[in-house]
Amino acid sequence: MVRMGLRPGFVLSVAVVVALGVIERSVSGVLSGVFGALFGILVGLAGLQVGQLVGALLLGVQVHRVVIGVGPRLGEWGTAARPVVLRALPLFLAVAVGPGRGPVRLRMWGAALVSAAAGVAVCAWMVTDAFRGGAFFHGMAVTCGLAVAYALVPRKTAGSTSTGWMLFRLHKLSPRQVRQMEAAPLTGQAIDAAHNGDLVSAERAAAKLAQAYPDLRTAIAARIVVLEARGRYAEAMVLAVKLASQSDQEPHEAAVSFAALAGLACTTVEAGQLDSELGLSTASTAITNAETLGYPRHKLNGSRALLNLLRGNLDRAIALARIAAGSGDDVIGRADDLATLARAHMAAGDNRTARQVIGEAEKLVPWWPRVANTRSRLEVC
Structure with a gap:
């Protein structure tokens, strides 16, 4: 009270x-x-x-994102890097x-x-x-x-x-934060290219970031996004651990680092690129740390859904993935949550629903590794 x-x-x-x-x-x-x-x-x-x-x-x-209203999603325009979302009750305007x-x-x-x-x-x-x-x-x-x-x-x-x-x-701003601002045009270029599926340009920008800013927090985060877009999760995991371990980051920065580590650890385990026991333990600890440091709880639903799926808690995974996909406005994140939801339905033996769900994800970013891999698995089933 x-x-x-x-x-x-x-x-x-x-x-x-x-x-x-x-x-x-x-x-x-x-x-x-x-x-x-x-x-x-x-x-x-x-x-x-x-x-x-x-x-x-x-x-x-x-401008990263514009969201008009709250409630169920009615429509979406723009690109994966810059979506404009309209929801049922136009009470709020949110600009990122x-x-x-x-x-x-x-x-x-x-x-x-x-x-x-x-x-x-x-x-x-x-x-x-x-x-x-x-x-x-x-x-x-x-x-x-x-x-x-x-x-x-x-x-x-x-x-x-x-x-x-x-x-x-x-x-x-501190000298480190000033460097992050200076690197912002290049980090933005790498992330936008990755989110729009231009992986050649994304890797080119990521290579420049690695050379010019090898230890800069925002540059590392951009390189992780590019590696995820390529499905190179083990390499991305190494960078995510490095990012979460930086001793000079502020609490709100550490919260974001742990949130990213949680989702990536689960994805790396799912892809068979990391030991299951180590990866799921890391993800669980990272979720707890992110929440403790102030990361919004609802934004961790996607990671929790995948964690529950990998642990075999299918009902919980389906519920969390459905909530995450419905509430999120980041296109890549939503496609990822839909892939988790489809995989959870597959694990529960409901391939028909899984195909419907992955079809929604393909309308967003059909080339995203988890979306494409889920479709490939469904075609075999």
């Missing part, structure tokens, strides 16, 4: 109700204000995300961006500035409406302001980076 009471969302909720009580001084007014408050949060967050997207497009920051062309830091800072300016502008609009309206508009203005203010607090976790961190921390 103490931990729940200290969470920002809970604290902000209490603050909103108290503020509305002071302003409205009636039960009906507070209730109307609460409904307005819910709308205000959505408007504030949307303003920040629209600003982020506009700033990224104007300033050459790389990363370093693009140089100068990297200046461009990313500029995009964050546009995002903050858009959020503040939306808040000003809400406040103007609050002076002319009633309790609903008061609640809307309060929560819109709180949502934008919270986004401007500098914080970086395993799952997200705030607008405030981009604005107020980018100029204070």
Whole structure:
């Protein structure tokens, strides 16, 4: 209960109700204000995300993914490297961006500035409406302001980076983080090529990264992606262990490293390139470490599904893989989860369902090694 009471969302909720009580001084007014408050949060967050997207497009920051709404997926456009996803309830907008062309830091800072300016502008609009309206508009203005203010607090976790961190921390990066920014155009090139199936270009970029940045964290991560795209899991596993063992990484970076190690260990065991007992033990420990360090639990469902499949827990594997494939918006990750789901159905003796599932994966990235290998196994069955 103490931990729940200290969470920002809970604290902000209490603050909103108290503020509305002071302003409205009636039960009906507070209730109307609460409904307005819910709308205000959505408007504030949307303003920040629209600003982020506009700033990224104007300033050459790389847009990795755009997700509109929550709930079941209705449609998807773009490429495996840059998907645009539409979900059933268009309540939220989520924009994932990363370093693009140089100068990297200046461009990313500029995009964050546009995002903050858009959020503040939306808040000003809400406040103007609050002076002319009633309790609903008061609640809307309060929560819109709180949502934008919270986004401007500098914080970086395993799952997200705030607008405030981009604005107020980018100029204070360590030498290692500066090198990561400098290497970003080449790492992005390698990952994009791998995700789009251009493996020749991906390997060329990975070779340049290995030569120019042999121990740089982001460069190693990009090389792992390229090796996975080639099905060279044992080699990727060596790099993943090296990445997770780096002593100078921050907790949120270590969480991402362990999450990647967990999935890769399972995949390497599945491919017969690693001893089963060692690989599954490594994966289980890596999942625990990633969660402990703050990695979002739901993003580990794909690794848990494959771990359960390899251990023979088929019902659990099917349930987790279905959840992972339905909730994920990364195209490669979703295809991988669908391959796990198909293999779990195969292991359960349901090849008909397995063929349907792998057909969905093939619509996304038919060349991805686990997808192609699963199809080959089904053709033999």
